[in-house]
Amino acid sequence: MARTLSITGGKTALLGALFFLGYFLFQVPGMLAAKRFSCTRLVFGALIGWGVLAALTGMLRPFWLLAIDRLLLGVAESFIFPALLLLLTRWFTRAERSRANTMLMLGNPVTVLWMSAITGYLIQEFGWQHTFIFEGIPSVLFAVVWILVMRDSPKEARWFPREAAEHLAAKLELDQKAIPQVSQASTLSLRAALLRGDVVLLSFQYFCWSLGVYGFVLWLPTIVRQGASLGMGKTGLVSAAPYVAAIVLMLLVSHISDRTQRRREMVWPPLLIAGVAMMGSFLLAPYGFLGAFLCLIVAGGCMYAPYGPFFAIFPERIPQSRVGEVMALVNSAGALGGFAGTYLVGLLQSVTGNSRAGFLLMSLSLVLSAVLTFLLPKQPKPAQQLEAAHV
Secondary structure, three states, rough: OOHHOOOHHHHHHHHHHHHHHHHHHHHHHHHHHHHHOOHHHHHHHHHHHHHHHHHHOOOOOOHHHHHHHHHHHHHHHHOHHHHHHHHHHHHHHHHHHHHHHHHHHHHHHHHHHHHHHHHEEEHHOOOOHHHHHHHHHHHHHHHHHHHHOOOOOHHHHHOOOOOHHHHHHHHHHHHHOEEEEEEEEOOOOOOOOOHOOOHHHHHHHHHHHHHHHHHHHHHHHHHHHHHHHHHHHHHHHHHHHHHHHHHHHHHHHHHHHHOOOOHHHHHHHHHHHHHHHHOOOOOHHOOOOOHHHHHHHHHHHHOOHHHHHHHHHHHHHOOHHHHHHHHHHHHHHHHHHHHHHHHHHHHHHHHOOOOOOHHHHHHHHHHHHHHHHHHHOOOOOOOHHHHHHHH
């Protein structure tokens, strides 16, 4: 793209980063719209908009139009993830939530895994313009499947047995009673929910985490191609390796989290390991590609591993009436971190001519996210909460 459109390294980084700016700006408004109207319909519209805008990336030529398109692409996607997280709180109980979140989040590494390989060959065979068009079409097609199948709650889904829907609703209501009563008060305002100490801390944590993740995701192929001197097709295959580790670790960590009902303790250790592995890649880069890349595999796997238990934290601390807005706020902080990570890692690559400074930045941000998670106050166990609620 940079060569075809004569875009400088700084502008290339900006195009990637503008996506996250649009993603950041509309998180909370998107969640408010989802709660007021319909999660499923909002996601339907966003999927169509996202597919069209992604395809336009391959058609537009002026830089300013590309910049607007990338910004709007982020806006379209900003409605999807918070709405899906809110839907999961209506469909899955506390005992299942970490695994449910993980199955949702697995869409990221699983798709990157096989698309890393396919995209490299698509670009090689058809060019980057056609590749954007090809990869925008599935979003529009899936939007049709989505609106035909998905509903806002089990009681609205005709394919879900009525007795099972009523049983699930009762269990979800019991889960809500387990939330500390100070947070469960009906007078809890939106402002009070968003300014809670644990919510603010988790917002900073997710900013640092996302800075590391998105810098890694968007610049890994470039780093691999430069370090291993591979062609575009082989770069896609090699870049897929960290996502294999991510899939395995996400499933393992979410299973342990649901089985033990531990959330915080399943988040900060993988992030700390990811930060140390990124630092290892930074230190080993001058001595050869292999050692640095093996560290990248560990880092990629560990930085994805805690997503399930992380997003299970919020419904266990915040009442259903406000959990959607809180998750949207935290996710918007993550989008801002994605903007910073994408832009800064790309800028450092452009300025220094190598990837080592970017590795260092991502490493430090992941270690800081681990420390912030460790500082999160512990929640009482569910049995203790229910006992307190009855007293």
